[in-house]
Amino acid sequence: MPLLDTGIIGPVSDMEFFRKDIATTSAILHGLIVSSVLLPSAIVSIFAGSLADAVGRPRAVTIGFCVSGLGAAIEAGSIHIAMFIVGRIIIGIGIGLYLSTVVVYICELAPPAKRGVLTTMVQLFAAIGILTGYFICYGTVYISSSLSWRLPLAIQSFLAFLFAAVCVFLPQSPRWLTLCGRHDESRLLWIRLGVSLDDQREDSENKNDTQEDSTSVLSHSIIRAFKKDVRSRTALAVYYLGMQQLCGIDSILYYAPIIFQQAGITSQKSSFIASGVTAIVIVAVTIPATLKADSWSRRMQTILGGCLISGCLLLIGILYASGAVHRTSGAARWVVIVTIYLYVISFCVTWGINYKSYPSEIQPPATRATATSLAQSANWAVNFCVVLVVPIFFATSDSGPYFLFGGLTIINTVILFFIMPETRGRTLEDIHTDFLHKIPHARFGRRTSNDQYV
Template structure:
């Protein structure tokens, strides 16, 4: 490739997509700083005192439910009324206000209010940014561009951990206020950038009859005429693309095919009642239930428990100082960031079924190994090999998750749905993801306090149960057309149903004999 081609200014749509991807960076930073901040001594002295495990979990998880509510009920309406860039700007500005409130907190109530405000903003902008990318990116580049927010999220996670590592030794409350001040500044910059640099979505303009403005927007974005038609045709056909509005987790694995904002899909004449019937029809219901199960169990694998409370886990493993625990947390973020790059690039080369099952088995083994070490009292501070096995196992678990469940499960949850119900079914599935994410963040400190090994066995058991369900009910979808996926899923359903009936008949005969 010639140097001149490398030095050419990238097209406008690529710049716009990179600006949008910075929203993932904000989410990653918040995830990276909240765990370390809540175990800093000065934070406890100024804000919460010595919180119980339940209060600790509530502080961390209080951002999730507001984010889910604002994403589900308001993000699409705001983007529909004002346009994508303005909705992104408003959401990130509210996020900035929440981070500023956290930085200024003088007691725990003020801090929780800040996280609630932050969550409202997060749900608004995360519910729109990848929709915007889908509406402006040419189909041949859409896959790479829609993975950028995920990669930026893991970069933000790493940045957040090392920000706390650098500020932890400041001898004042500035040690924990500085990370939130920086986050508020980043979010404010992102808000201004979205407002000033992002052209209105041509798709949004077209739906409102503003054809001339749409043409100007296409020109500003530098999208060729042939690609414009493909984008509009695919969106009108309800080819649902990645959107993290209803699926956010701490690894940044948010880029999944889910519900487009109301303004980005065609108006349907069906009533809500008939849409609900379609969603729970006999050929759609098994797919919906499988998607809900997978998306719920993805979080019950314990990944957010590991990432939110990494410093706590490393301290429990025997690292004898807060500085060492923060450094180990930062290293885990580097490992996750590094693993996300090949996982993103090779996502479509690995089979969904094999990737989920093999990755799940690896994650199960690491969780059971961690639980067994603690149950056998083999982990001691300052001595023995047990603590090092724990550290390596935590890193291994995070890597296994990133290269398997982080991407594959969320894509699969959308792929298996019928085209007519994909948006609604995937949205429902991701609601389970939000709820389980909240529960994991809330209860992990309590589980660790009550039993040093119980949390690991619980998460390992959930992962193993998921593997068994996938083995019996999960057909492969990679590289298949929608018709092929329909046939594969119907065949798997018939085989599974036949097997269950045969199993029931066998049990009945044995009981009666």
Template sequence: MLDGYILPKLPSQLEKALHLQKQRERDLLLSTRMPVFDKLMPNYVTASIALSFGGLLNGYDTGSIGAIVHMEQFKSSMGGMSAFITGITVSTIMLTGIIPALFAGHLADKYGRLRLIAPGAFVFGIGALLQATSTQLPQFIVGRAISGAGQGVFFGNITVYITEVAPLRSRGRLSALPQFMATTGVCIGYFACVSTTGQKSSLAWRLPYIVQVAVSAGLTLVCRFLPESPRWLALQGRGDEAQISLTRLDFDLNEARRDFLATVQEQSSLSNWQSFVLLFRRGYRPKTFLALFILSMIQLSGIDAITYYAPSLFDQAGISSTSSSLIASGVSSIAMLLVSIPGFLLADRWGRRTSAISGGLLLAGIMLLMGTLYASGAVTPRSAASWVVVVCVFLFGMIFCATWGIVGKIYASEILPGNTRAAGNSVGMACSFLTNWVVALITPVLLNASAFGAYFLFSGLALFTVGVLAIRMPETRGRSLEDIQASFRRPAQGLLSSLFRQQARTHQGAATAANDSVPALAGENQQEEIELQPTAQGTALARLPSIEAAARGLRVETS
């Protein structure tokens, strides 16, 4: 108030301009907080490594819980547990992650990737703290339920963020970081429990959860200092902020303008509900269903049975002492980690399709061999068959980490369009949590009822997955995220045309002539369907595809 008058409010546009200016100043100030890494690595690598500790949390819990429920100190604190109660205790963290994972992508599309990762990590830490301080089994299960809710919020968005900040030349390696860190976490989790088994008190199983609390707190804090995804900012129409973010991440601006800053202007900005609905519309369904299928079947391969219940599997194979089974589980996790290193480093050199199909065949064969040995009654303590089973457990984990464990999440993030990537990954992550929960719940029951039934089940599921991928999985290695969408913009192919596509490649002359007469699909940015285009009033109008886009959609691919 001045001389009896009330000062008028600033116009809304001016307020927005001032707010944007403050945001830019804040971002420029924060950009000076990462200079120590300039000579070591680009800042987009630093950001990817920092957020990949969310994968470490996931793997650490997976590796430690199987060992913890096997500890005598834990049984003394919580009482004896049946196979079903053990399954409930282990799998609760996945059950409560389903719903948060389902909606995390919608929220991330609206508020940003980092604004979901930070609170998710914080909630995970609260759950870990409850588990560390538990005196009864119900409190322990509630703690795992809370951790699961937090994990459902942050885990899928970590992969989305890394996929969006990574340049084309290193996207495969960086997108594989969360899975690599998860494998590292499994290894650390096992040996953390091995190192505490000498404790006679309940600290033997409480200390691993104290570590979880510390890592969760660190992940929550680091999100405060990282720039938001430039692709997300560009999709929100905040191009200036996207360029600031790109500068902070040491991203090549010319590459950014070529790959996505120009193309995102043509993509519609959709509401959360529209983004979800868009996932299941005609032009998007093949990509959505393939991503959901891959993320679900990765878990149904049996890897969770290996990582969660490795001590029990080794015990069943004849390694009966608690310390020996834990050490064997730890050695198995080391082997998985060592194999993950070349898989991680060579992620951009191996084809996604080749890794997925060859890896699936090997996984199915190993499960079939173990099931056959148990069904024939050949597995007895200290027998040759029991050692074959032990070796097979090692091999299964190693092959999974080198193939499906790396390829699956990368591929699911790559094939989804930018305006539905977070929503699609969240739905996929919810499916992953659901199948993970089912495996963690039923594995101890199946092993208790039939030593071989679980192995035959996982083998059959892996073979089924290979069949689907052989028919419906296009290669994405070495292609920009925008270019990948072109491989799905063509008429649906029948089974025979998919199976005999390799034979069609021999007709190079005809293919070359066809390619010369019809423009290539690479680099197309238009959707072959009606899209929702928002108006200034906030309503969505239908936008028809151009005649040129429709004509391109009629092209018959021969390669």
């Protein structure tokens, strides 16, 4: 469910009967329809951490899924463009409530040795959601009625309510219980989860602080995230997730059918197949990348990923700028298509993995949910701007978007090289201590006598 909407909305908005029933999709209108889910997600996500702190992680996720299901149902039943956009706005509110909270929840439950694998499982399920969305649409595009675009959205609504029903039975986060001063419940839950005493150390070492601050944290969590002792971490998380979208990944995913048509696959059904192959590639590479998430340095993944992503984007831009892609003969268009797949693979095995877990890892318990939600809000706000303007940009320049995203990715990679601390293999409390005392090895990833690796 996390990115089922990403796999559905691009193909749906390009379907013949959608254009007849809802709107002819000019570049501006197409960008508005697709991006209208992102701005509400960005706004609501600012407050999602406070909701998660107030009612608990699973309940916040449940509320988010229910809201998303309602929005998808409105989309499926739309009779005009305004109703459809209202449905997308409601979906965005739901996604803003649940997505960042899911990562926080998993991060708080996971032992250090498995934290990377477990938190990046969200990315794997997102990839499966994209794949499912593309092929649902490929199956329904053959229906000669409005059901061709309504059915995928109805399925999306059903799955959202199904996930909400499952989340009702999930246990609270033990660290959230500690934050609320409910230490006995937290200890019993840790035992039920089979977590060792060493991995509970963050709870025990923060016990006094959370008892004293739990009331103020729940009522002033956004303000708390910008206090002197944690504001650098909040700023890093916001920058880290916000700048991720400037590599243009969601533009490729949302507008995959159009991008493949631009590269020379002219048939709509063929472009849908190419988009579906993209989703298959995403799932295929995300599975091993997820399983190996704790085997790689977080810094190395980020820096290497930035180099690979920018290289692919610049190569595509050069091929379009040279005019080689539009020649009736030659291999340039196939090089572009293959490079798009390489770009997606590079993102999935590096930035797609890292960017799910890292913002939560660097936060202390009192601000983890709020700071992660603020970072996710920045991600969606930047993504809204990118997804809104990309169709217009592509309509005026076939190479410009690739040069822009490639250049921004290079700049972002250089900046993160200097400001990004290493977190792999360290307990959440060790990371917290490193930030408080500004320990150099935490910033530059050096080996220490107390750590197997950093």
